[in-house]
Amino acid sequence: MMNMFIPPEYEVVRNADLCIGCRVCERQCANEVHKYDKDLGKMIADSTKCVNCHRCVCMCPTHALKIVKSDDTYKLNYNWPVRAMNEVYRQAATGGVLLSSMGNPTENPIYFNKILVNASQVTNPPIDPLREPMETTVYLGKKDVEIKRDAQGRLKDTLPPQLRLTTPIMFSAMSYGSISYNAHESLARAAEELGIFYNTGEGGLHTDFYKYGKNTIVQVASGRFGVHEQYLKTAAAIEIKMGQGAKPGIGGHLPGMKISDDVSKTRMIPKGVDAISPAPHHDIYSIEDLRQLIYSLKEATAYTKPVIVKVAAVHNVAAIASGIARSGADIIAIDGFRGGTGAAPTRIRDNVGIPVELALAQVDERLRQEGIRDSVSIVVGGSIHSSSDVVKAIALGADACYIATAAVMALGCHLCRSCHAGKCNWGIATQRPDLVKRLNPDMGKERLVNLVHAWTHEIQEMMGGMGINSIEALRGNRLMLRGVGLNETELRILGIKHAGE
Amino acid sequence: MKRIYVNEEWCLGCHLCEYECMFANSGLDEMFKLKGRTNEFIPRIKVEGEDGNDIHFAVNCRHCTNAICVKSCIAGALSKDGEGVVRIDRDKCVGCFTCVLVCPFGAIMPAPDGKAAQKCALCTDNIMGEPNCVKHCPNNAIVFEER
Numbered sequence: 001m002m003n004m005f006i007p008p009e010y011e012v013v014r015n016a017d018l019c020i021g022c023r024v025c026e027r028q029c030a031n032e033v034h035k036y037d038k039d040l041g042k043m044i045a046d047s048t049k050c051v052n053c054h055r056c057v058c059m060c061p062t063h064a065l066k067i068v069k070s071d072d073t074y075k076l077n078y079n080w081p082v083r084a085m086n087e088v089y090r091q092a093a094t095g096g097v098l099l100s101s102m103g104n105p106t107e108n109p110i111y112f113n114k115i116l117v118n119a120s121q122v123t124n125p126p127i128d129p130l131r132e133p134m135e136t137t138v139y140l141g142k143k144d145v146e147i148k149r150d151a152q153g154r155l156k157d158t159l160p161p162q163l164r165l166t167t168p169i170m171f172s173a174m175s176y177g178s179i180s181y182n183a184h185e186s187l188a189r190a191a192e193e194l195g196i197f198y199n200t201g202e203g204g205l206h207t208d209f210y211k212y213g214k215n216t217i218v219q220v221a222s223g224r225f226g227v228h229e230q231y232l233k234t235a236a237a238i239e240i241k242m243g244q245g246a247k248p249g250i251g252g253h254l255p256g257m258k259i260s261d262d263v264s265k266t267r268m269i270p271k272g273v274d275a276i277s278p279a280p281h282h283d284i285y286s287i288e289d290l291r292q293l294i295y296s297l298k299e300a301t302a303y304t305k306p307v308i309v310k311v312a313a314v315h316n317v318a319a320i321a322s323g324i325a326r327s328g329a330d331i332i333a334i335d336g337f338r339g340g341t342g343a344a345p346t347r348i349r350d351n352v353g354i355p356v357e358l359a360l361a362q363v364d365e366r367l368r369q370e371g372i373r374d375s376v377s378i379v380v381g382g383s384i385h386s387s388s389d390v391v392k393a394i395a396l397g398a399d400a401c402y403i404a405t406a407a408v409m410a411l412g413c414h415l416c417r418s419c420h421a422g423k424c425n426w427g428i429a430t431q432r433p434d435l436v437k438r439l440n441p442d443m444g445k446e447r448l449v450n451l452v453h454a455w456t457h458e459i460q461e462m463m464g465g466m467g468i469n470s471i472e473a474l475r476g477n478r479l480m481l482r483g484v485g486l487n488e489t490e491l492r493i494l495g496i497k498h499a500g501e
Numbered sequence: 502m503k504r505i506y507v508n509e510e511w512c513l514g515c516h517l518c519e520y521e522c523m524f525a526n527s528g529l530d531e532m533f534k535l536k537g538r539t540n541e542f543i544p545r546i547k548v549e550g551e552d553g554n555d556i557h558f559a560v561n562c563r564h565c566t567n568a569i570c571v572k573s574c575i576a577g578a579l580s581k582d583g584e585g586v587v588r589i590d591r592d593k594c595v596g597c598f599t600c601v602l603v604c605p606f607g608a609i610m611p612a613p614d615g616k617a618a619q620k621c622a623l624c625t626d627n628i629m630g631e632p633n634c635v636k637h638c639p640n641n642a643i644v645f646e647e648r
């Protein structure tokens with residue numbers, strides 16, 4: 001049978017006038033694209049191996065490299081785009097499920113981009129955050145407590161445990177195993193410096209990072225990897241992962257080659273064996289079952305830590321969230337369909353789930369209608385691109401946002417979407433020691449801190465512009481939002497007016 | 502005094518520092534002009550560790566407190582300046598290369614013309630003003646600091 005060659009989608013282009021032959025590109029490419037050809041006396045590149053991660057482009061000291069979209073083209077066909085054709089060829093050759101990484105790259109609408117934010121003019125003055133206080137501190141947790149007094153009439157502290165964030169941004173779950181030790185260290189140290197939280201994902205917590213426990217959210221997922229008493233007690237909060245935006249309805253699969261010694265020890269599984277997270281939690285088939293797990297975890301940690309339940313944004317998310325709010329969870333995390341992943345079946349990533357903007361608006365609305373909005377905080381993630389997305393999400397009803405794709409981009413990720421290959425040239429989604437060391441956590445931490453500081457400044461500027469000096473006053477303040485180019489149904493679901501109204 | 506230190510834990514063995522050093526001391530105004538001329542220059546920093554090795558580290562002059570190269574120089578070309586930087590005066594150097602032999606770090610080498618020795622002077626002897634290898638190290642493996 002003839003080999004159906006799939007031409008590379010991108011081509012490495014080297015400007016021969018600029019290339020000095022230093023071979024940095026060759027040494028830095030784990031995919032072995034570049035090499036020095038002795039016969040020709042110059043550098044050559046094999047574009048078929050290139051994943052377009054831009055490591056070589058960034059490292060080239062003379063900027064001699066660029067990667068361009070190949071102009072090789074099949075006969076143009078609106079119905080059968082190149083991608084769809086290549087996927088058929090690939091599956092015909094392998095018989096396998098297509099795998100992809102990072103978030104859904106398809107052309108579905110990005111609602112954040114169709115929402116505009118208000119600003120004060122004349123009648124209500126804007127506030128200058130450089131001159132006046134601007135509060136971005138957020139407390140996450142259950143707030144609907146009964147007010148109780150002791151015999152002397154003094155207020156009793158009945159407030160359940162809360163997470164205090166200096167800014168409404170957290171790093172969302174990325175497991176040790178899917179990302180490297182150095183990436184985890186960068187996140188942990190940045191969270192500590194920023195006064196926010198990072199999330200272990202389902203891969204357990206390396207003992208080296210127990211010291212960042214005050215800023216750590218530990219995850220309990222369907223695989224229960226690395227879950228033990230100390231793990232739970234070390235953390236600031238515990239997250240039960242029911243679903244992930246990139247792959248709702250399915251579990252996870254960490255390839256054996258990523259299960260190094262340390263990953264194996266941390267996850268409490270054998271080395272080199274694939275780590276499979278089941279699609280469901282095998283002990284959770286109802287809200288009552290979920291309640292049991294929530295209270296088991298609370299009992300195990302003496303009711304000192306909030307419990308988060310993370311779900312993917314799916315069609316009935318509002319009803320699901322209502323159930324979760326009643327199940328004893330302190331915080332609900334909703335992950336939209338554009339959320340990232342280290343590996344997911346392509347069809348699931350690109351076709352399952354709904355946009356987080358719509359899910360958030362509906363969950364907030366439903367919980368308000370039922371009078372239980374205060375019994376949970378809402379955290380949203382799934383492609384929060386910028387500080388303005390954070391502002392819009394909070395105005396739609398979120399308490400805080402989870403960022404992960406943006407966070408790994410701060411660490412160098414160029415969204416080549418090849419995490420599942422385990423050869424991340426940026427030292428993030430890999431366990432190969434020579435690649436892991438490419439991410440110096442001193443630099444990684446600094447870049448994450450810079451990013452969150454920058455976003456926080458921008459959030460303050462936007463709040464100030466609206467005449468709001470506290471993030472609390474922005475939450476659920478949908479009058480601050482207007483839609484553009486959205487139809488009646490979309491506006492109704494988002495609970496916002498059209499621009500001009 | 503501030504010296505250049507290398508943390509081998511973060512050194513990737515990419516050899517960028519060598520090319521940045523070459524460029525800094527080449528007198529050229531654009532790095533790409535090194536094209537076809539890299540054999541005319543010898544970097545004053547060298548990455549130890551072959552490609553494929555787990556460990557790499559870049560080595561250049563340590564500016565030793567009691568610099569043996571200074572003591573051994575028969576022509577008085579090597580000296581320590583007020584700041585503690587070990588400098589070489591090309592005009593005085595007679596090219597005996599005793600310093601090359603005695604340097605325990607291999608940080609002094611014959612200049613490309615073979616007539617004098619050359620060594621790192623922390624980029625104070627070129628227009629860079631700050632060590633160019635440190636500035637361009639992609640992983641902060643090379644640092645310029647007081648220890």
